[in-house]
Amino acid sequence: MKGKNDFIPALLKEMERRREYLAGETVATVYFGGGTPSLLETDELDRIMRRLRAIFPLAPDAEITLEANPDDINTPARLAAWRSAGINRLSIGVQSFFEEDLRWMNRAHDARQALDCLGMAQREGFDNLSIDLIYGGPTLPDSHWRQNVDRAIDLGVQHLSCYALTVEPRTALDTLVRRHQSQGVDPDDQARQFHLLMDWMAGAGYEHYEISNFAIPGHRSRHNASYWQGKPYLGLGPSAHSFDGVSRQWNVANNAQYVAAIDDGQESFVAEKEVLTPVQQLNEYIMISLRTIEGSSLSLIGRRFGEQRAEQLRQRAGRYIEDGKIGLFSDVLRLTTEGRLLADGIAADLFFEGQ
Numbered sequence: 044m045k046g047k048n049d050f051i052p053a054l055l056k057e058m059e060r061r062r063e064y065l066a067g068e069t070v071a072t073v074y075f076g077g078g079t080p081s082l083l084e085t086d087e088l089d090r091i092m093r094r095l096r097a098i099f100p101l102a103p104d105a106e107i108t109l110e111a112n113p114d115d116i117n118t119p120a121r122l123a124a125w126r127s128a129g130i131n132r133l134s135i136g137v138q139s140f141f142e143e144d145l146r147w148m149n150r151a152h153d154a155r156q157a158l159d160c161l162g163m164a165q166r167e168g169f170d171n172l173s174i175d176l177i178y179g180g181p182t183l184p185d186s187h188w189r190q191n192v193d194r195a196i197d198l199g200v201q202h203l204s205c206y207a208l209t210v211e212p213r214t215a216l217d218t219l220v221r222r223h224q225s226q227g228v229d230p231d232d233q234a235r236q237f238h239l240l241m242d243w244m245a246g247a248g249y250e251h252y253e254i255s256n257f258a259i260p261g262h263r264s265r266h267n268a269s270y271w272q273g274k275p276y277l278g279l280g281p282s283a284h285s286f287d288g289v290s291r292q293w294n295v296a297n298n299a300q301y302v303a304a305i306d307d308g309q310e311s312f313v314a315e316k317e318v319l320t321p322v323q324q325l326n327e328y329i330m331i332s333l334r335t336i337e338g339s340s341l342s343l344i345g346r347r348f349g350e351q352r353a354e355q356l357r358q359r360a361g362r363y364i365e366d367g368k369i370g371l372f373s374d375v376l377r378l379t380t381e382g383r384l385l386a387d388g389i390a391a392d393l394f395f396e397g398q
Contacts (some may be wrong), residue, residue, distance in 0.1 A: 061237075069100045085127075136175050173200070192240060252336045281294055326395060
């Protein structure tokens with residue numbers, strides 16, 4: 044079985060083969076995510092970063108993010124090595140600062156590690172931190188949810204990504220819930236805790252710039268924002284997705300198949316490619332833009348997809364405007380506080396059919 048010793052050379056080879064994908068555009072963000080990138084040895088991470096800089100025009104102020112779990116952040120030396128390699132932003136899967144929540148979610152770290160890793164990262168000079176928090180679980184009363192959020196704010200965490208707990212089908216937790224051996228989630232609890240979250244974050248001065256994301260001004264995720272703005276991006280490695288503005292493609296998920304295809308010089312490491320029709324591009328813009336604070340621009344839709352489409356969208360959004368779930372600001376459609384609870388459903392209802 045091919046392991047990490049095979050993976051790193053394959054990844055570097057894919058970089059070489061994909062150097063023209065972004066057509067020479069300056070790379071403003073790099074994101075080490077998916078799987079467990081924090082388990083890379085520091086010399087491996089440094090090797091990848093040096094090759095990235097050699098192949099792609101990396102902006103001097105590029106945002107370079109590494110995903111990590113609290114239990115991966117265990118020594119100051121490791122954090123210092125990440126900074127030396129060029130990592131300037133950490134996205135940490137804290138989930139909760141309470142032991143009972145972490146046990147219920149079957150997380151590897153404990154509450155003490157969730158707290159300690161942030162202090163360690165800050166002491167090592169990381170001043171751009173993002174953490175994930177989960178709400179709406181059966182072990183999280185409103186008082187604990189408030190303490191989770193307050194703790195992040197008090198620690199000066201610059202960015203929070205907050206998600207309602209979901210029980211994925213065919214997981215061990217799903218089996219326990221269906222057998223009534225574990226309590227499930229309550230949609231009403233989730234809606235209430237999301238409302239509370241919005242109030243608390245606004246009171247603390249954070250921008251609610253995307254449905255699930257809050258940031259101190261100046262600390263939005265530049266990487267995620269590029270997705271939401273429909274900019275081209277290049278994904279490298281197994282399961283990685285890429286988008287050139289017109290088509291999407293994604294790599295095979297299996298590590299061994301990925302390595303073998305790269306080594307053999309085959310293009311079969313790309314699992315599938317999908318060319319988006321104009322209607323698919325429009326629907327994708329609606330879906331993504333409605334989730335952001337900027338909203339869906341009718342004038343932009345008119346320029347890209349035709350004035351008729353823009354007017355049709357304005358009319359179709361009318362009932363949501365009337366019932367207070369969408370606001371119309373000049374030529375921009377934005378979800379209201381109530382609308383944010385139903386973002387995906389509203390977007391899907393506004394989608395266009397056909398080609």
